[in-house]
Amino acid sequence: xxxxxxxxxxxxxxxGKKLTVTCxxxxxHEYMSWYRQDPGLGLRQIYYSMNxxxxxxxxxxxxxxxxxxxxxxxxxxxxxxxxxxxxLYFCASSSPAPHTEAFxxxxxxxxxx
Amino acid sequence: xxxxxxxxGPLSVPEGAIASLNCTYSDRGSQSFFWYRQYSxxxxxxxxxxxxxxxxxxxxxxxxxxxxxxxxxxxxxxSQPSDSATYLCAVFNAGGTSYGKLxxxxxxxxxxxx
Numbered sequence: 001x002x003x004x005x006x007x008x009x010x011x012x013x014x015x016g017k018k019l020t021v022t023c024x025x026x027x028x029h030e031y032m033s034w035y036r037q038d039p040g041l042g043l044r045q046i047y048y049s050m051n052x053x054x055x056x057x058x059x060x061x062x063x064x065x066x067x068x069x070x071x072x073x074x075x076x077x078x079x080x081x082x083x084x085x086x087x088l089y090f091c092a093s094s095s096p097a098p099h100t101e102a103f104x105x106x107x108x109x110x111x112x113x
Numbered sequence: 114x115x116x117x118x119x120x121x122g123p124l125s126v127p128e129g130a131i132a133s134l135n136c137t138y139s140d141r142g143s144q145s146f147f148w149y150r151q152y153s154x155x156x157x158x159x160x161x162x163x164x165x166x167x168x169x170x171x172x173x174x175x176x177x178x179x180x181x182x183x184x185x186x187x188x189x190x191x192s193q194p195s196d197s198a199t200y201l202c203a204v205f206n207a208g209g210t211s212y213g214k215l216x217x218x219x220x221x222x223x224x225x226x227x
Contacts, residue, residue: 043220
């Protein structure tokens, strides 16, 4: 079954404590991305990756890091989380072709206190 | 101007009515346009995509694209309470250094009341 798997689904952490949200896809997609979703703001892209070792900033990259060492994995790293990073996060993967859909993970609800 | 903008909501329609969701985009080079549905707390799921001018129908859903006006819409006929969700318009970026990027609108909340 084609899927994008994110972990954890829910996370409560304290300000400044480094955390990683994992994302893995089994469709051999080149393109992967991270989004955050906040009420009234839709999905905003944090970082994206066109392929292994190729990453670039999206619209809201501040406070986040990513890496793409393997094609299937694209972890999101918060080195020093702050309360304004409390949000719902989605990982997505797709083939970088115009008419193909993006597949989304189940989402990670992060709360930073 | 936002790259992808959707009509402000929330939108409320009675059961059985037609719901009309609209989206405009700024990049004339955009090639593909997607409509995703998202239930509260869940991940977005694809409803339809369209890339040619005109209408594309799939069951109760019709997507309409007008590239000259940079406008894409989604019509939901015979709306059902189960259609109540947030609808996201997404545009595929086909040019420059952002090739392959999907840009989303802010979403329109649709409520279908019995």
